[in-house]
Amino acid sequence: MKLVKSLSFTEDIKQYFLKNASMDEIRNAASRLCRDYLTGRWKSISAEDIVVKRISGGLSNFLYYISLPAEEVSDKNSNSLCNIQTTAISTSKRQRKDSAACGDEPTEVLLRIYGQTHGEHALETMITESVVFALLSERNLGPKLHGLFPGGRIEQYIPARPLRTLELSDCKTSMKIAEKMGKIHSLHIPVSKEPEWLWNTMQRWLKSLDSIINNISPENEEKPEVHEIKKIDFEKEVEWIRSVVDSGDYPVVFCHNDMQEGNILLREEPSRSRRESVKSLSSLPETENEASSSLSGDHNANASSGLIGIQSRKRSIPSDDSYTDLDNSSDSVISNDSEESEPDLMIIDFEYCAYNYRGFDLANHFIEWTIDYSNPVFPFFSHTKEQYPTKEQRQDFISAYLRKDNEDIENYIPNAEEIESLEKEIRTFSMISHLFWGLWSVVNVYQNIEFGYWEYAVSRLREYQALKNSFLSAP
Template identity: 25%
Template sequence: MGAASKICKNDAMDLPSPPPTSNSTSIPTSTSTSDVPYSHLTVDTSLSVPEMSPRVIELCKDLFKDWSKLDSSHFHVETVSGGITNLLLKVSVKKDSGDTESVTVRLYGPNTDYVINRERELHAIKYLSAAGFGAKLLAVFGNGMVQSFIKARTLTPADMKNPELAAEIAKELHRFHQVEISGSKEPQLWNDIFKFYERASVLEFDDSEKQKKYQTISFKEIYDEAVDLKELTGLLNSPVVYAHNDLLCGNIMVNDEEGKLYFIDFEYGSYNYRGFDIGNHFNEYAGYDCDYNLYPNKDEQYHFLRHYLQPDKPDMAPVKDLDALYVETNTYMLASHIFWALWALIQAKMSPLNFDYLEYFFLRYNEFKKQKHDCCLLARSFLQGS
């Protein structure tokens, strides 16, 4: 769960609207990363927000010409969200005209480049932004980016069970999967899983108790499971789409007044299998506490899948297509557990945060083993009957 950071990756946040373009001519509207301002400055994420505020203000002055001569007293910096993958800061600027505009300064978490391809993320953002997804990219700096605000609230695990919201998420995911990103369209799932495997299987922990627990893991078993699952999922012919890959509640926002839904944070986005993106999303119903009793039942899944397959006429979704996507989703759901389990092992070594990632590995991998028999049997029975 890139989302795994789910566990504490994104706290609820209420983001204001993007600054009016008429009052922020210094902020570029282009979404191309080559056109937006760039600064080599970095911000030390180990500092408290009050301690890092002067550096953040200096950064904003360096990036945006219209702000460069403003006194620091015109700036206000506060935390919007904090977690494993990044820290979001709200920077509000009161201009001499009396107008106030705000931006989001997003600071990458320590060592996250080890599991996140930032170049791939920045490349995709310009296409996703142009298609109306996420916040607009305004600038890039040494260890983060500046984006526009979105006026919305972050969803909670309870929201995921709301049939109306589930339907809207399904429709938006259908639209997301239509976005074309230039470059290679090779699905990244198994490349990433085996890359994570290579890194996770050779770790050494300074903490003797962690090392002892780590040594109980059978990496040969994990490798064999991944190879078998890759072979089985390959028989399902899941379409390759540009996938979010981390669609937890913390990465979905909604403006309740306007009924507008937003997907945010595309750090793990890549071309990938449709079934993985949906199956991973269903795993996210478990919330930060990984309560897999909340995993959507068959009726709830079919409700979602109908709106995904036929956004305008969900009741017209062909039963054959629904059944096939149900099997596809619940088979790739297993891959989601392996992916985030291996991810958690790397985080256990690399992340400075006080979270038991090692235990999280066992939560995900044990859930994989619990679900494997029934889900694989469902897939093989479907394939035999096809």
């Protein structure tokens, strides 16, 4: 029976993606969606023959790996009908092709099912994120969008892994990130152009702050970090930092707002076969109950099951934005000695994308050089201030960023005055980044995820206060 693409259809199938769903129910629902929104072999293949693996799932999203049988793809390869590997992002010299596709038919995809949509701005956020995802996909800045329906979407599967913290300082990698940030900042996206996302988000968090502070669990009550945070007047700090920004003239652009290593993917070498990819998925749990158990039992469960989850603070935001690695053995970008090779990167996770002050994106990225979220022991992050980019590294990044942002100007080369002006912006917005994520950590302390929220909040807020003191004492 031909399915009707409607909200009622979406609500009808969503039950099959709940935690108590059987694998057969999930497989049938996934098959029906792929049959409706994909072409070629997907129109005729039975649900029993497709490969379905759960990658992640939480409060707001369920993410599944779906593919045609490995044997069919292998046959296509042997007949040289298509290259099933993910190709490089489109450039002026190379045209991007669909991941694992033969013509317009992908052989493997990611299926994202939206979960809960509670909250004052939840529906608005979901719509905006979907629009941004579609536009960035069309402009080759994000994964390809294969299908968009009221309850979720079908996305390109990308064999890749997130960058590691130390790789952010690799020269080639840093220059490529700068170019991608400049490209994103030059986009014109049909959402509000006012820089209200930053202030609205913090105001929303402030509303829940009293309830959190007044209901601290007994085991946390005596933590020195809790006592330190209780002394902070967050409303006063937000008001002060906004007055600083309002007194200046800071450019507003379309920003990613969370460009840290977990949201920057390094694509695999194209020599990897599809059969190897599917084989590495075999350790993933088949059923929803198995998956839920393994994911909740260990903050690094994805890694232990053969996947590298995006090991960052974003794991505690129920977005499950997991374009995950199928092979944990990839060499570091830093170890690549080839003079001609460039890291093939893709930016993901558009949950926080919005028009914002460009200085926030730049400052936030530099700070992420110092924070490693892959620490396997409590508090599950490490903050190494000595890893902050040197003046030379910052200026190289800023130069590459400005060249990309102004690529329509022939022979454009940023001068020293432009670079120093942006350095000043970054110093100002570094304060805001620390305050923003410090506040974020406080309001997320009750998340059922193994992470040192109090410790992270104190680490960021101490840096904020130090920068503020330096700002106030400057002539």
